[in-house]
Amino acid sequence: xxxxxxxxxxxxxxxVEHGFHGTPxxxxxxxxGVANGTLFHYYKTKDELITALYVAVKKQMTDCAAADxxxxxxxxxxxxxxxxxxxxxxxxxxxxxxxxxxxxxxxYATLLPDELKAQSHAWIELIKAGIxxxxxxxxxxxxxxxxxxxxxxxxxxxxxxxxLSAQARKRIIAESFDMVWGMIAA
Numbered sequence: 001x002x003x004x005x006x007x008x009x010x011x012x013x014x015x016v017e018h019g020f021h022g023t024p025x026x027x028x029x030x031x032x033g034v035a036n037g038t039l040f041h042y043y044k045t046k047d048e049l050i051t052a053l054y055v056a057v058k059k060q061m062t063d064c065a066a067a068d069x070x071x072x073x074x075x076x077x078x079x080x081x082x083x084x085x086x087x088x089x090x091x092x093x094x095x096x097x098x099x100x101x102x103x104x105x106x107x108y109a110t111l112l113p114d115e116l117k118a119q120s121h122a123w124i125e126l127i128k129a130g131i132x133x134x135x136x137x138x139x140x141x142x143x144x145x146x147x148x149x150x151x152x153x154x155x156x157x158x159x160x161x162x163x164l165s166a167q168a169r170k171r172i173i174a175e176s177f178d179m180v181w182g183m184i185a186a
Contacts, residue, residue: 008052010032061086064086087159144184
């Protein structure tokens with residue numbers, strides 16, 4: 001693994017464990033096995049490092065959630081698959097998912113440039129298509145994405161803490177999608 005990847009890996013673990021403010025860059029550099037100057041070679045500021053880590057982790061989740069073959073499904077089933085894939089990714093990548101939740105509930109989320117906010121482009125386009133087809137309520141898209149992400153975070157937390165069997169986990173995921181669909185469907 002290269003130095004930049006080691007920095008991101010160390011930052012991820014430390015930010016989730018200690019928070020953004022409780023993790024000095026010197027701690028990240030030490031855990032990554034690099035000099036502090038090396039960290040600043042790749043990331044000019046701690047804020048830049050946090051944003052870069054968010055972009056990398058969000059891309060992992062989005063790539064997993066937007067799986068091939070979904071375009072051929074009806075809208076509701078495409079949304080179900082996207083939701084299920086994102087939730088399963090979060091359950092399988094708990095540290096990364098906790099980082100996304102931490103980031104989205106921090107002031108850093110409001111500082112993202114629009115081009116980074118658009119990283120959820122596939123999901124946003126799906127919602128817009130659903131509104132246009134009158135299958136999703138004509139609400140502001142950012143309001144709907146907020147409902148969906150809050151729901152994902154909450155269901156992830158429930159499943160993580162409930163110690164469910166694989167069958168019960170699958171049932172909860174399906175039921176939780178039906179619940180959120182009922183909230184946004186036209």
